[in-house]
Amino acid sequence: MSRKINLTLKVWRQKNASSSGRFETYEAKGIDTDASFLEMLDVVNEQLEKRGVEPIAFDHDCREGICGMCGAVVNGMAHGPEKETTLCQLHMRKFKDGDTITIEPWRANGFPIVRDLVCDRSAFDRIISAGGFIGVRTGQAPEAHSVPVGKDKADWAMDAAECIGCGACVAACPNASAMLFVSAKVTHLNVLPQGQPEKNKRVLGMVSQMDAEGFGNCSNHYECEAACPKGISVKNIAKMNRDYLAAAIKA
Amino acid sequence: MITKLAPFFRSSVFKKQLVAITGLILVGFIIVHLAGNFIIFLGPDAFNHYSATLHAVPELLWIARVILIVAAIVHIYFTIVLTIENRKSGGAGRYAVKTTHGETNFAKKFMILTGLLLFFFLFLHLADFTLGEKTVEQTTLKGVDLGLYGLVWNSFLNPFRVVVYLAAVWCVGMHLSHGIQSMFQSIGFYHNRYTPQIRSASLVLGAVIAAGFSLIPVVIIVRHLMGGPTV
Ligand code: HEM
Ligand code: FES
Numbered sequence: 001m002s003r004k005i006n007l008t009l010k011v012w013r014q015k016n017a018s019s020s021g022r023f024e025t026y027e028a029k030g031i032d033t034d035a036s037f038l039e040m041l042d043v044v045n046e047q048l049e050k051r052g053v054e055p056i057a058f059d060h061d062c063r064e065g066i067c068g069m070c071g072a073v074v075n076g077m078a079h080g081p082e083k084e085t086t087l088c089q090l091h092m093r094k095f096k097d098g099d100t101i102t103i104e105p106w107r108a109n110g111f112p113i114v115r116d117l118v119c120d121r122s123a124f125d126r127i128i129s130a131g132g133f134i135g136v137r138t139g140q141a142p143e144a145h146s147v148p149v150g151k152d153k154a155d156w157a158m159d160a161a162e163c164i165g166c167g168a169c170v171a172a173c174p175n176a177s178a179m180l181f182v183s184a185k186v187t188h189l190n191v192l193p194q195g196q197p198e199k200n201k202r203v204l205g206m207v208s209q210m211d212a213e214g215f216g217n218c219s220n221h222y223e224c225e226a227a228c229p230k231g232i233s234v235k236n237i238a239k240m241n242r243d244y245l246a247a248a249i250k251a
Numbered sequence: 252m253i254t255k256l257a258p259f260f261r262s263s264v265f266k267k268q269l270v271a272i273t274g275l276i277l278v279g280f281i282i283v284h285l286a287g288n289f290i291i292f293l294g295p296d297a298f299n300h301y302s303a304t305l306h307a308v309p310e311l312l313w314i315a316r317v318i319l320i321v322a323a324i325v326h327i328y329f330t331i332v333l334t335i336e337n338r339k340s341g342g343a344g345r346y347a348v349k350t351t352h353g354e355t356n357f358a359k360k361f362m363i364l365t366g367l368l369l370f371f372f373l374f375l376h377l378a379d380f381t382l383g384e385k386t387v388e389q390t391t392l393k394g395v396d397l398g399l400y401g402l403v404w405n406s407f408l409n410p411f412r413v414v415v416y417l418a419a420v421w422c423v424g425m426h427l428s429h430g431i432q433s434m435f436q437s438i439g440f441y442h443n444r445y446t447p448q449i450r451s452a453s454l455v456l457g458a459v460i461a462a463g464f465s466l467i468p469v470v471i472i473v474r475h476l477m478g479g480p481t482v
Contacts, residue, residue, distance in 0.1 A: 076349055107345040109341035208258065234441075238441030242440070245264075
């Protein structure tokens with residue numbers, strides 16, 4: 001049964017990349033507990049518009065937890081307190097009437113803030129361009145058994161490929177490191193036979209682009225894994241470390 | 252060669268791997284050191300004999316020392332570089348609400364602090380037991396010159412020194428509770444079954460190492476209060 005709850009929101013407002021932001025406090029009245037977090041923000045934005053206040057800018061697209069566009073730090077946690085849940089799939093029934101919710105954008109030097117809760121994650125695209133692909137024309141889908149792939153490898157690649165590139169790992173990392181994202185993208189190709197020819201070039205290229213983007217270094221806190229809405233494991237980071245060391249020794 | 256290798260020494264992953272490999276050398280030393288120190292419980296003859304054996308072949312001793320000094324320098328240099336970079340990346344403590352996802356902890360956050368405290372402690376420790384000539388008063392217990400055994404015994408009769416040593420060895424313990432499992436991850440060892448066990452073992456080993464080192468001053472004080480060594 002849905003109920004209506006009243007909340008107090010403390011939201012980060014920032015006009016653009018160069019201005020300094022600040023928290024603003026808004027009352028969110030009569031929020032349906034069946035609403036998603038983003039729908040709650042929609043309702044608040046309508047209320048703000050009626051008062052002549054600029055609505056809160058936030059990123060979103062699919063609203064079904066698969067595109068990786070949404071994301072904000074809710075009460076100190078990336079995508080909020082629910083495990084393996086994107087912000088768009090977080091529901092207001094997880095909050096209590098009278099709660100105060102603090103909403104902040106991802107913060108990392110690699111992700112400059114564009115406006116309010118929106119940050120620029122194009123660093124991830126540049127990391128993918130540095131090797132996160134197979135560099136040959138593949139044509140049509142091949143015959144299913146023409147390239148045998150072991151079940152363990154196939155499962156691992158699929159698990160790593162679940163990464164939607166939302167950036168929660170960076171947001172949750174005490175060092176603002178992008179290792180979980182990069183390792184997922186390196187690993188889902190590097191464990192498969194199709195990824196072997198460019199294995200070394202891929203890991204060296206993507207790590208070097210990651211470093212150039214100004215992300216921090218991993219110091220194995222494992223906050224990323226706990227924050228990831230897709231449950232990507234730090235096992236991928238270990239695999240990337242191993243591939244990197246092997247590539248460095250061969251270089 | 253140098254220009255080909257230079258990019259690796261700037262890479263986040265490789266720097267961390269240097270920290271891990273040098274960390275492994277230092278952990279190896281710590282464990283051997285603890286085992287060696289436990290010989291003190293076998294009495295003055297055994298302990299002084301152990302010390303004499305270590306010094307018997309100065310060349311070997313110096314090879315070991317040089318390896319440890321180089322490992323320590325590389326470890327400290329790169330951990331400082333990594334820590335500075337991590338502070339600059341817009342990380343640590345940047346959110347208004349300080350809740351975490353529950354994985355990080357005190358030991359993980361304060362690696363650089365426990366590490367640097369250890370580094371300063373090292374000088375005190377070397378001055379206490381390794382460097383410089385010791386007077387006969389310092390090595391004499393109940394009128395008998397007991398060499399290094401006597402020196403260690405007498406040193407731990409100073410409560411101030413005991414407190415500093417206990418703090419230092421618990422810093423080692425905390426550092427290693429995170430460090431040992433971290434080492435495996437940085438080198439790239441991950442196994443679905445063994446990794447959770449390695450993480451638990453890392454915590455236990457950190458505590459065991461700290462408790463082991465703590466035992467030495469504690470036993471000396473207790474035995475002193477009970478009438479001292481039988482010489
Ligand atoms: C008894 C001496 C020491 C031992 C046995 C030791 C051992 C270790 C080990 C095993 C690691 C894990 C490596 C990894 O994460 O892959 C580590 C990490 C670290 N050590 Fe030490 N260490 C010692 C002294 C020091 C000193 C003197 C410093 C001071 C600067 C220091 C600072 C650090 C830091 C900051 C890390 C974390 C690096 C990171 O996560 O990025 N350590 N240590
Ligand atoms: S909006 Fe697509 S994952 Fe949330």
